[in-house]
Amino acid sequence: MPKLRSVVVLVSILVAQLAPAQTIQQLSPPAPQRPPDGTNADKPPTAIIRGHVAAADTGQPIRRAQVRLLSTDVEAGGKRENRQSTTDATGAYEFKELAEGRYQISASKGSFVTMSAGQARPNDPGKPITLRNAEVLERLDFSLPRGGVITGRVVDEYGDPISNIQIGAMRSDTIGGRKQLMPAGRMTSTNDLGEFRVYGIPPGQYVIQATWHGLRPILAPGGQADDESGYATTFFPGTVAATEAQRITVSSGQTISDVVFAMVTAKIASVSGTVVDSHGRPAQGMLMISRNESGSVMSGINMGAPIRPDGTFAFTNVTAGDYTLRARLTGPKPETATAKVAVAGVDITDLRLTAVPPSSATGRIVVDPAALQALTSATLSVVAAPMDPTTIDVRMPARVADDLTFTLATSPGLMRIAVFGQPPGFDVRAVRVAGVDVTDIGVEFKAGRDLTGLEIELTNKLTTVSGLVSDSRGDTAKEYSVVVFPQDQSRQTPASRYVKIGRPDQDGRFKVAGLPPGEYYAIALDRLENVSWNDPEFLQSVQPQATTFSLMEAETKTLDLKLRSATR
Secondary structure (H helix, E strand, O other): OOOOOOOOOOOOOOOOOOOOOOOOOOOOHHHHHHHOOOOHHHHHOOOOEEEEEEEOOOEOOOOOOEEEEOOOOOOOOOOOOOEEEOOOOOOOEEEEEEEEEEEEEEEEOOOOEEEOOOOOOOOOOOOOOEEOOOOOEEOOOOOOOEEEEEEEEEEOOOOOOOOEEEEEEEEEEOOEEEEEEEEEEEEEOOOOEEEEEEEEEEEEEEEEEEEEEEEEOOOOOOOOOOOEEEEEEEEOOEEEOOHOOOEEEEEEOOEEEEEEEEEEEEEEEEEEEEOOOOOEEEEEEEEEEEEEEEEEOOOOEEEEEEEOOOOOOEEEEOOOOOEEEEEEEEEOOOOOEEEEHHHHHHHHHHEEEEEEEOEEEEEEEEOOOHHHHHHHHHOEEEEEEOOOOOOOOOOOOOOOOOEEEEEEEEEOOOEEEEOOOOOOOOEEEEEEEOEEEEEOEEEEEEEEEEEEEEEEEEEEEOEEEEEEEEEOOOOEEEOOEEEEEOOOHHOOOOOOOEEEEEOOOOOEEEEEOOOOOEEEEEEEEEEOOOOOOHHHHHHHHHHHHHHEEEEEEOOEEEEEEEOOOEEE
16 A cells, blocks of 8 residues: 555644723834833843753653753743753753743653653643742752553454554543543554554553554546455444443553454445636645544544646545545635535545635734834734634734734634734734624634724733632642633633633742633632543532632732632
């Protein structure tokens, strides 16, 4: 079977916008200037973090471990740091010339479980590190537990081994408000003996998922499926339903062997057809096919291939299931075509995908004139991302011009608008179309229709919530998580910008920045292991014990909270 490169275009979108407010009229911007002298951005970064990485079970140093440092405070020295260091023969690492601010640090190596600073257990959230100007923080050490291991073998319906079956240890998580299976540890494939070994698994409960990748494109006309049967995605001990899969509990460093099961056979078919542009002409470009596999995010984009010169395409070895085909055409204004098909073991031919032209929107960035000098327009870009996180889409960022105007092209659909490249200390306050706030509901783009009056307001008047947490004895707690969420239940959604989490730094103080103004709840919980803290159902369960407070624009709020139990 020829090997073809899959095409995956994935752009992570991070949208942390602020609450709506009155439109601020923009003035003609002067040339971009540096922040005034004396700001934190002008202080030379001189802080240092040092530590060691060792194995939790033996205490022996771990050589060539990767230590990652990422700044989380938008005011950290005027930039967001993202660095990596490798430990030496003694397990030591060091970061020099760091700016004042808050950071997240994690360490990883091979078969060990990745740990973040401040984690008591592998599944707990990490803690931020608060670093002061010129501070030298010594002995920020990591103790990495060994990951669990699951070994086994996959066979066909006759008991013969199957190679190249993708294997993953999957755990349940809430993604975009939906319960889905996420891979843990290292993904692997079966060898020629059908054997697999998944390693680096954090402690927890998992199901084993096996995926057959027989699906492939036919690049020449007239191709047919190799056989009439293939294999459906199968869960141990041999079922196609994730709800019927056997759960496997893995402890730190534990090896679970002899997980043997047979793949479930399924009829296969071919899917073929033609892609034409909006004028009915044969299209040129790339076609992607993805399986809409309920309960698992592993499906993703299964295969991508160029559309033939005559506009035709064909995929073979397609097992039963629901699929989405999405074509992106080449050209100065790329058109897109989408089709959903249900495959049930019968060839689908003469499928026709008709592309639609992109939508475009013209707009501008607005900002308080007093903050205009700190806004460097040359770094700004605007992008539209689907409101539905499961939608496959190719995002086309639009650069913001020197006069803070932009023209954005996007696929049709309901989109969330995001801005990238804004200076530290700035965030999106509101997105408006013709004066109507659409920050949280999204913008509806229609094929071939131009949208005008798109306005994105940036602000540097950010909110901050911080404080301490006391335990039942009245002592300052050092291990907890603070969840802040809105009193308005309609805003208690998994992707809401009104829901955030805070963890204590080394002094026991938490900080949550960038919430929109509004009415909120805050609760400090002893642990959040295996809890989806942004799940609306979970937020409702802890609401009776939460503290209420209000937050105004640019306000710094200090809260003293009592530690609560996270049991549901």
